[in-house]
Amino acid sequence: MRVVTLAAADDVAEWRAAARGLLAAGVPPAEVLWREPGAGVADLFAQPPVAQPPVAQPPVTMPTGTTGGSAQIRVSRAFLELAGRAALHRDPQRFDLLYRLLWRLQRQPRLIDDAADPDVRRLHDLARAVRRDIHKMRAFVRFRELIEPDGTARYVAWFEPQHHILRANARFFVDRFTAMRWSILTPAGSLDWDGHTLREGPPASRAEAPAGDAAEDLWRTYYASIFNPARLKIGAMLKEMPRRYWKNLPEAALIPALVAGAQAREAAMVQAGAIDFGEAPASLAAVGSAIAACRHCAIGGNGTRAVPGEGPPDAVLMIVGEQPGDSEEAQGRPFVGPAGQLLRGHLGAAGIAAGDCYVTNAVKHFKFTPRGKRRLHQSPTASEIDTCRWWLDSERALVAPRLVLALGASAARGVLGRTVSVQRERGQPLALDDGSELWITTHPSYLLRLPEESRAAEEQRFAADLRAVAQRLKGIGA
Structure with missing residues (x-):
């Protein structure tokens, strides 16, 4: 049994390098045990991107390990993109799944197109869950202003991702909030941006983030004013804004009361916009x-x-x-x-x-x-x-x-x-x-x-x- 210990839970590049070597040596999936010690602390942009392999690159080729052979193993772009996402999932068996699929793909090149295959289905499930988590982080991170000792403002957010998506989401927040000095704290690690350099930090606790700021009352007032009871669909709302995120959203405290009064507000809106049709038709x-x-x-x-x-x-x-x-x-x-x-x-x-x-x-x-x-x-x-x-x-x-x-x-x-x-x-x-x-x-x-x-x-x-x-x-x- 070969034991492969990865440096970080989201280190797809290291997994790919290790998998390439194992394939070259002809080591079957059943003889490999993948382990992850946890995320390390490093400069984010000092290493290649790990979550999204560039789609402009051709499929990666890897040697077969055949002595003196010239055959090449080709890995499709579709697999690499799915694997890059699935590797960020918290499932402890994800790297075993990825290597098993990689091994099978060498003998079944079209396997990734077989939606009925249990391994392929599981790969898609993991990738889909990670994509959703990435989207939810982008939607529900709420920065709160913190005045530092030198009088400058830093904006700090607390978020609890379900999967290993912190580093995969880093570029989005740098591009979106380039002019701000901000920190995102999570139980798995933290990100700090000073306007020029992005650095990773250790895991944090909720208590290290500000409880609120002066702008939140204004935000809650705005949220309540745009809440349209005529378009309320509670099931769709909970699907897009699951309750587990509510505790970190300042506007979430308003939702129960807004939902409870939705029908009354809707009726009032209809009455306020009522049209005078005159007398009712007689026939x-x-x-x-x-x-x-x-x-x-x-x-x-x-x-x-x-x-x-x-x-x-x-x-x-x-x-x-x-x-x-x-x-x-x-x-x-x-x-x-x-x-x-x-x-x-x-x-x-x-x-x-x-x-x-x-x-x-x-x-x-x-x-x-x-x-x-x-x-x-x-x-x-x-x-x-x-x-x-x-x-x-x-x-x-x-x-x-x-x-x-x-x-x-x-x-x-x-x-x-x-x-x-x-x-x-x-x-x-x-x-x-x-x-x-x-x-x-x-x-x-x-x-x-x-x-x-x-x-x-x-x-x-x-x-x-x-x-x-x-x-x-x-x-x-x-």
């Missing part, structure tokens, strides 16, 4: 005439034809979509395109007669992006949905359905006036102020966009939602 025909002339939002002025709802004026079930599509705008009727055909098929299968339903949309004009001769669907904004809600409320008041089926998040917002999670609320009744019930499911166009392998399962869920609505219709005697 569905009046609604149709009024939406044709409506120019209260940009969609109404884009030159497309308004598409009114259609169906029995006393329908028990009202079905609400997002907006008319290309086919609907061309014919002036709702749900006549591919999504409408899919919807009608599922309604019939659930035992719901499409002709007995009043069908309409939350937004009455077609919002699109031109692409050559085609018009590609573009989702309406929350503001546009809220503006058009006046017409949907008018239709609901005139038809007075017992049940309302909202297809997708935009339709649900059009009915409720707020954003909801379709996946969380689907398949169950929500009581509305007028005594009717709202049922939410996905929009059929969503099913049409899914790849074949996942579409079947989602169609089954869609069908189950419609069967639940059909059962409820029977329960109320419709």
Whole structure:
């Protein structure tokens, strides 16, 4: 067994040199044990870059070790780039994985393209986690001003990376904050930039970083002022700003209260921007005439034809979509395109007669992006949905359905006036102020966009939602 001890946990250059020698000697992966003693202290720019091999270089060649042979071992650029990232992961087995892949690549040159191979999958997983950690450090480092004894300012930040990314991120911070004197402290090491030279320092503790500075109150005020409750998606926010980073972000203390008050603030914003539409239309025909002339939002002025709802004026079930599509705008009727055909098929299968339903949309004009001769669907904004809600409320008041089926998040917002999670609320009744019930499911166009392998399962869920609505219709005697 050969034991290779690296000088630093992120020293990819040393690993490559050692791996080259082992390959030359014909040493198989099972006979190599890789160890790392920890990061050393050195000048960052006194050695070659270790995290990102220059992409302009040709693939690295290494001798085979064959006595007197001239064959060369070629290592692809794709492998080197992935390995350079994966080597910064905290997985203690990462260097074993890299050498095992390097060994196998000599016999299987296209191995790196095999996404089903367990080693290749693991390599991509490690590289992806490191890329994410690098991005999070760049996004969430917060410098705080510290006045030094000579009266000059130094900006100090505390960060807790998940992987060995400190040195890999050094160039970014030097280029971004060249004119500042700053230090980044982490449990694994530190960086100090004096405006001319970057140096590494030893590991640090949170207590060595300033707890705050005078600018943070101003920053919190700014953050609160730009927090838009109408665009709040908690799941997406937590994905982009995981809770583990909150303790080092001054604005994070505001987030729970901002989230808790988001719906009230959103309602206030909608009310403040409310448009005076005048008296409510007295008939569905009046609604149709009024939406044709409506120019209260940009969609109404884009030159497309308004598409009114259609169906029995006393329908028990009202079905609400997002907006008319290309086919609907061309014919002036709702749900006549591919999504409408899919919807009608599922309604019939659930035992719901499409002709007995009043069908309409939350937004009455077609919002699109031109692409050559085609018009590609573009989702309406929350503001546009809220503006058009006046017409949907008018239709609901005139038809007075017992049940309302909202297809997708935009339709649900059009009915409720707020954003909801379709996946969380689907398949169950929500009581509305007028005594009717709202049922939410996905929009059929969503099913049409899914790849074949996942579409079947989602169609089954869609069908189950419609069967639940059909059962409820029977329960109320419709």
